[in-house]
Amino acid sequence: MKRALITGITGQDGLYLSELLLAKGYQVHGVIRGQNNPKLDLVRAVVPEVILHTGDLLDSFSLARALEAAQPTEIYNLGAISFVAYSWDNAHLTSQVTGHGVLNILEAVRLYAAGDKSVRFYQASSSEMFGKVQEVPQRETTLLWPRSPYGVAKVFGHYMTINYRESYGLHASSGILFNHESPRRGPEFVTRKVSQAVARIKLGQQDTLPMGNLDASRDWGFAGDYVEAMWRMLQQEQADDYVIATGVTHTIRDLLEVAFGVVGISDWESYVTQDPRFMRPAEVELLIGDASKARERLGWTPTVDFEGLVTMMVESDLAALSRRR
Numbered sequence: 001m002k003r004a005l006i007t008g009i010t011g012q013d014g015l016y017l018s019e020l021l022l023a024k025g026y027q028v029h030g031v032i033r034g035q036n037n038p039k040l041d042l043v044r045a046v047v048p049e050v051i052l053h054t055g056d057l058l059d060s061f062s063l064a065r066a067l068e069a070a071q072p073t074e075i076y077n078l079g080a081i082s083f084v085a086y087s088w089d090n091a092h093l094t095s096q097v098t099g100h101g102v103l104n105i106l107e108a109v110r111l112y113a114a115g116d117k118s119v120r121f122y123q124a125s126s127s128e129m130f131g132k133v134q135e136v137p138q139r140e141t142t143l144l145w146p147r148s149p150y151g152v153a154k155v156f157g158h159y160m161t162i163n164y165r166e167s168y169g170l171h172a173s174s175g176i177l178f179n180h181e182s183p184r185r186g187p188e189f190v191t192r193k194v195s196q197a198v199a200r201i202k203l204g205q206q207d208t209l210p211m212g213n214l215d216a217s218r219d220w221g222f223a224g225d226y227v228e229a230m231w232r233m234l235q236q237e238q239a240d241d242y243v244i245a246t247g248v249t250h251t252i253r254d255l256l257e258v259a260f261g262v263v264g265i266s267d268w269e270s271y272v273t274q275d276p277r278f279m280r281p282a283e284v285e286l287l288i289g290d291a292s293k294a295r296e297r298l299g300w301t302p303t304v305d306f307e308g309l310v311t312m313m314v315e316s317d318l319a320a321l322s323r324r325r
């Protein structure tokens, strides 16, 4: 039986990846942090088969212990402080967790593997690294120009992953994933904020929706598709870096129009207010990825388009809220 260890098991991607690996017959281990993590019940409910180990990306010893206990051949580093807006107010902590945390786990994996070439590592890199984009669409070779402390920390983790591959021959791959969403997305991110608000407005539980910059464009895909790409990367003979994206971009305005449209509201502008609290000190204006390398080498393509994704999220929030009434 193959064994995998996942950091960030309580997050959106951790849950989807656990389900994928369990369905493929893996024994799945997860690292969970804190003495009473509020998301423990969620993990237990969604993927009860996952074996949990206490640990934190800031604590190298805890990572070494989790590796020793789990004995995995595949390690997926999904743990991070992942909310870009939060990273300006907590820049040092974000650098430690999202940046240096990658070094901590890479070093723990190197010592654990001790030259065993069957051990493989995945790093969750991000399109936020492209920031002030230097090329359209963005591909693996596009110059990185991060625009937030989060983006800078991800660049550190990205290059450290490449460095461990080149220095030690570690099978370490980095997925440069563009925004991916689902009904499990945290409510602080824009797609889920909008899908929850639209459902509440439809049910008469909310009147207005305060928003930040409506002009930014994102390449949004479905999280379930993106964890499949992570797994495919670790099945390759050679470790490498891959852009994972849909190749289609939409503005936040498009998101609002489609989401309100799902519940039959066409004058969405009368519900949305502009709130400076949601504006960022520096914005990533346009993201659109070129995933042709992943398509050719991994045989990966997305299965859910933008309209399908937004509809899935709004309908899920509507159903959840209706059940609670």
Ligand code: NDP
Residues within 6 Å of the ligand: 007, 008, 009, 010, 011, 012, 013, 014, 032, 033, 034, 037, 039, 055, 056, 057, 058, 077, 078, 079, 080, 081, 082, 083, 097, 124, 125, 126, 127, 176, 177, 178, 179, 180, 181, 186
């Ligand atoms: P989430 O924010 O949903 O999950 C983040 C996970 O990281 C949580 O399980 C959280 O655990 C864990 N974590 C936070 N701090 C630590 C720490 N100090 N030690 C160990 N674990 C920690 O993110 P997603 O699932 O959306 O994303 C997964 C990864 O992919 C992240 O690294 C993210 O930056 C990256 N990424 C995401 C994209 C997206 O669009 N979703 C796109 C590109 C990259 P806890 O519950 O304890 O807080």
Ligand code: GDR
Residues within 6 Å of the ligand: 082, 083, 084, 085, 125, 126, 127, 128, 177, 178, 179, 180, 188, 189, 190, 191, 193, 210, 211, 212, 213, 214, 216, 217, 218, 252, 278, 279, 280, 283, 284
């Ligand atoms: P992002 O996702 O920063 O791209 O990072 P987020 O959904 O937070 O923002 C997307 C865009 O929407 C604009 N925006 C708002 N965002 C939020 N959260 N709330 C608002 O009210 C709002 N109004 C407008 C933002 O300015 C931005 O342009 C996500 C995370 O998952 C990262 O971890 C990951 O690396 C990247 O995607 C790829």
